[in-house]
Amino acid sequence: MDIIALLGDFTVRSVALGAALVGLVAGALGSFALLRRQSLLGDTLSHAALPGIALGFLVSGSRSLTPILAGALISGALAALLVLLLTRTTRIKDDAALGVSLSLFFAVGTVLLTYAQRQVGAAQAGLDAFLFGQAAAVLPADLTLIGGVGVAALLALALLWKEFKAVTFDADFARSLGLPVLALEALLTLLIAVAVVIGLQLVGVILMVALIVAPAAAARQWTRRLEGMVALAAAFGALAGVAGALVSASARGLATGPVIVLAASALVLASLIAAPERGLAWQAARSWARRRALGSHRVLVDLLRLGQDHRDPAYASEQGMLDTYFGGPTGHVLRRLRRRGLVERVEHMPEEGAHWVLTPAGRSQARELQAPFGGRPERDEGATR
């Protein structure tokens, strides 16, 4: 099935729309998680949703999404609270606190899951979908819920934009403004938990962390401004979501979550390499150009000083000697300089190989280069040292 035909299919279209929305919200809120160095909190939040999913299912006795998502949100919030409790009141470090909270909530979740399976029998099949996400299990009513909650989360982000920005970048400054920093931090964490929870059905508890971290990490490479980063991360998240939903719908038996995650990872890789300024390819190109320029400058100055030392501005320097000063072959550097009209090749004694002199343009450029390092004044040229 090709992509165009797929887009015509109503189910696929609505799933793609849902995935786009999930990616959008996760990207926007994930940016804050990334900047606050809370990426792994996303991991804890998503794993910790499992007991809530099972409890929501047990309490409501049905697979309808509202109680399940509510349960997931509550258990995620409790897990975040446990992390806070452990790091604030004991000497447990934050990495261990995150790991403790993640694994314990997940453990309780598996216990509850097996309990739920025994209670309700076959209906539990739907709950397994929450481990890796299953686009096929998403109903239109679920999409309405996901959409509504997602838009509400984005709205909250927009309303408290300035406050969140201050808390993220300079909590002390925010406190001095009289902002309720702790409450804002808690709210931000809760919003991140919301972003995690609405993605659970499509991406699953195991991999949801990737949709929080990856779009934000990709976006961070392209811009230095929070506004741009959040917008770009939202776009990347939506893109990964749509790509994942379409690919997994077009091939039989591909779980949606992993495809979305791989799409997002590809975006990160591309951004790491190609993003202007920060990208690794950009940086490699820049340092290559810099090395090249440095090579030219050194050869120019060597030529100038050889002339000065021989009291002969038109002194023809032997290429072998330039190689020695340079510490390697200079042929390519000299040819480049000749193309720019800065040096000229001269015939000296035929048996002695290539010799080079500076052109007037080359000499003035070499003097400019030499000046900051104590270059000799013009009138001394050719005179006794």
Next chain:
Amino acid sequence: MTALQAWLDTPSVTIVAVGALVGVAATLLGTFLVLRRESMLSDAISHSVLLGIVGAYLLTGTLDTPLHVVGAALAGLATVVLTDLLVRSRRVKQDAAIGLVFPALFAAAVLLINVYARDVHLDADAVLLGEIAFAWLDVVRVGELEVARSLLTMLVVTAVNLAFVTLLYKELKLSTFDPALAVALGLRPGLIGLALLSLLSVTAVGAFDAVGAILFVAFVIVPPTAAYLLTDRLWRMLAYGSAIAVASSVIGYRVAVALDVSIGGSMASVTGAFLFLALAFGPRHGLIARALRRRAPQPPPAAAGAGTAAVPTAAREGVDTRTPAPALITTGGGR
């Protein structure tokens, strides 16, 4: 011999023994991970090991090869190395790097299973959640005895981990608490860290059958963290953590049978109960002890700042004072 065989034939004994061995093997390594502030690497490794297992399966077409272990160790190392590369590129911070690498590897593994290994006994749910309940069904002969395969595997893994920790105790201790000094003395803390994480990957594979990937993380992190609240001395932390892991297996099994729920999940949950006990009743770092201390008047040079008492303790116990006093609070520096 027959008594031992009868004992080995009892399913509950096998299950509890496998759980306890997973717990001890994980705790031995986890103690150092927690102290090095790299706990979350265990979460990352336990996920990405799946890619190694799938890779080994696709290469050999069978699940019962030692290649398994090699693949898993390689996948674990790949996680660590890739994370390190990302951090060194200075484009992302360490927490984000972990959150980028392991989901990608894990997602690749799940998709490979989806595409190539649909019909084999290798489904991601089983790897994640484990099925210790059937551990006693799969037996191998050792001499005259029939031993459950996972029991044998975990015996070997635990022995290797124990040997690693005892033989390299000094090196591990030094590179955990003072990496700079370790380098100055000619040790290679980075190498020791990699060895630690490779062993962790191998242990994760052994533990998969028993408790599953994520519950394995509970055994790696929770018992050492509980022990960390109980003592300031490294060897005691290892011992207490192992004891908690064993006790959690025994109690967890009982609970699971009583409630008829996931055994692995129940064992891992019980480690949490021990953590909260330690949190409440720990002798120096417990909440109650701290509340009491705050109320009682302090003797002037009191060890109010946690860890400052470690040096006198060391002297009292006649510890070789040439090794630095293991005040657990001092450094958390990673590699």
